[in-house]
Amino acid sequence: MAVITHPLHSLNIPFKAPNPRFTPQPKLTISATSNKHISGRKLTAAVIGGGPAGSSAAEALASGGVETYLFERSPSGAKPCGGAIPLCMLEEFSIPPDLIDRKVTHMKIISPSNLTVDFGKTLKSHEYISMLRREVLDSYLRSRAESKGVTLVKALVTNLDVPNHPNQPYIINYTVNNRMKYLPVDVVVGADGANSRVAKAIGAGDYACAIAFQERIKLPDDKMEYYENLAEMYVGNDVSPDFYAWVFPKCDHVAVGTGTVCSKQYIKQYQQGVRSRVHPKIAGGKVIKVEAHPIPEHPRPVRVRGRVALVGDAAGYVTKCSGEGIYFAAKSGRMCGEAIVKASEGGHRMIGESDLKREYLKQWDSKMTFESYLYKKLAKGNGWEDFKMVSNTVGSLIRCKLVGKGMETFDPNVLAKLV
Ligand SMILES: Cc1cc2nc3c(=O)[nH]c(=O)nc-3n(C[C@H](O)[C@H](O)[C@H](O)COP(=O)(O)OP(=O)(O)OC[C@H]3O[C@@H](n4cnc5c(N)ncnc54)[C@H](O)[C@@H]3O)c2cc1C
The missing domain is CATH 3.30.9.10 (D-Amino Acid Oxidase, subunit A, domain 2)
Known part of the structure; x- marks a missing residue:
């Protein structure tokens, strides 16, 4: 199977000011199919968003041998949250x-x-x-990820370039002090919350x-x-x-x-x-x-596409009735990170969409019924209970006169006017 070498300019990607720290190695190679041995380097992952989902994913990735970059636009900020x-x-x-x-x-x-x-x-x-307080929890989880070998990049990710060909890298475009920079990576974890740019870039649909x-x-x-x-x-x-x-x-x-x-x-x-x-x-x-x-309110229609996986709020993992999402964010992030480590055999092999679906999505979906608030015992779903819940939900939607209205997506302009 062919192995493609990609100095960035050979990828038909518009040239941007290179970041000396992350200038890609001229000989960075990505093998033509998933599950192929990577030589001379480790699998490289970018995790976008340093909340509980992103830090947990990054920690699991770096601990398992994957070269990991964690992007957080606002490390001193506080995610609006009850905590x-x-x-x-x-x-x-x-x-x-x-x-x-x-x-x-x-x-x-x-x-x-x-x-x-x-x-x-x-x-x-x-x-x-x-x-x-989320500012306290998030900064602790990020520091812990760094101590496991994660490179924390304090920057806003502006865009994710999705390759046209499965052999090419994803390009993370980001700004530091108003300077555009970029980083090519093999795998992307979208942990950038409810307004996820990663989800938009892969056409993951709305919730x-x-x-x-x-x-x-x-x-x-x-x-x-x-x-x-x-x-x-x-x-x-x-x-x-x-x-x-x-x-x-x-x-x-x-x-x-x-x-x-x-x-x-x-x-x-x-x-x-x-x-x-x-x-x-x-x-x-x-x-x-x-x-x-x-x-x-519910998971996105698509949570894995190509070598990109969504976790936490970006994926839509929040308990509908309570709005609780911190635990599910951390759990899904860790599960996704571990799945990538497993599929790549500790960063030595390229992975593909089917690996992410099998090792992360399938595992997550099969264990998502939780038993109680305090003890998140994960159990298999119960078909009859699920049916009753769906009936009740549809009933309340009809009572609320919501059925038949298109799915509402959140308008950030409304939010801007609120705060
Ligand atoms: C008001 C409110 C109260 C809540 N109360 C609770 C509660 O008490 N308990 C509970 O369990 N859940 C609560 N939730 C839900 C909980 O906050 C979320 O489910 C949880 O934060 C999801 O974690 P996450 O890591 O997936 O995403 P987030 O916590 O949203 O983290 C995403 C991170 O990505 C960063 N980011 C986003 N875009 C970019 C970008 N382009 N470049 C770089 N970085 C980026 C953000 O700065 C952020 O740090 C509450 C939510 C709200 C809004």
């Missing part, structure tokens, strides 16, 4: 306890008439929900999204005491017609937010609704951050 993670994630992903701001043992659900249910009562004495809005509010110490180990969830049409609103405690502030799928234009009104309901408990508080972001 609640399940107990099982701490152990499974070796999250150090000192990253946790609060251990929540009381989770109250509060109705419009103030009826309250504390489902924390069902917790055992050692159980809790961890509340952390419906909820929009979530959140304010971080710094509270006086005496008010903060109330939220010591307590999180609140508010339900009712004043806070959201189809989701819930929350107050999640952090180190010295609370995250107060809400979401909706079917009435995005009223999200600010719903946020006012939560604030009114919570008012006495947050009086005197100071808003330190206002943030909004889409939350995917």
Whole structure:
């Protein structure tokens, strides 16, 4: 089978200012088919997005012998997020306890008439929900990936050039300090969240999204005491017609937010609704951050194409009813990274679409039914339960008068107006 040598200019790719750090080796070769031995170098992977999905994928790739570049546009930023993670994630992903701001043992659900249910009562004495700040978690996971050999590239990826021929590399185009740079790679992992450019580049299709809005509010110490180990969830049409609103405690502030799928234009009104309901408990508080972001409602139509795989929010792995996605992002990222390592035999062989589908997608899809919030026991799907769930979902869509309307994609301009 032919082996193609590709100095970049022979690939019919417009020339861009080369990055001295990532100037491709003139003799970089990609074998003509997958599962062919790579000589003189290791399989090279670019992971786009340094959230939980990207860092976990990159860590698994580098640990398994793949040359890995992790691109993150905003390493000091904070992904808009409630930051609640399940107990099982701490152990499974070796999250150090000192990253946790609060251990929540009381989770109250509060109705419009103030009826309250504390489902924390069902917790055992050692159980809790961890509340952390995403800026803290994400930067820890990225540093850990770096310590395993990942090269962190602090840059915005502007575009992914998809090769016309299966033997050619993918080209990652990115900007650092307004300078365009590029990197050719064998494999790409799209972990760039709900507005994924990687997904667009491979034509992965759209998904419906909820929009979530959140304010971080710094509270006086005496008010903060109330939220010591307590999180609140508010339900009712004043806070959201189809989701819930929350107050999640952090180190010295609370995250107060809400979401909706079917009435995005009223999200600010719903946020006012939560604030009114919570008012006495947050009086005197100071808003330190206002943030909004889409939350995917279901997986994308395509999650693997060629030598590109999507993970986390980019793939659409969020629990629909709760908006929970951190654990699934980290899990899918790690699973995808390990799949590439396995298929490439530790970075020594080229992989192809069928490897990604077999080792990552099939494994993920066959294990995706989760048993509970705290313990993510992965089990095989139950056909009858799935059928009932589909019937219920269709029923509520009809009640919401959503059936028949085209799939709604999230307009970033709406988001820009919100924050
Ligand atoms: C308001 C809100 C509250 C939420 N609360 C919770 C919660 O309490 N618990 C929970 O489990 N889930 C929650 N979620 C969902 C959760 O935030 C996501 O499921 C999770 O962040 C997905 O992780 P990810 O790594 O796939 O993507 P992201 O966390 O979105 O990370 C993507 C990363 O890619 C980077 N990136 C994007 N594009 C580029 C580019 N072109 N170049 C370079 N870098 C790029 C971004 O800067 C970002 O760091 C919430 C979501 C929202 C919006």
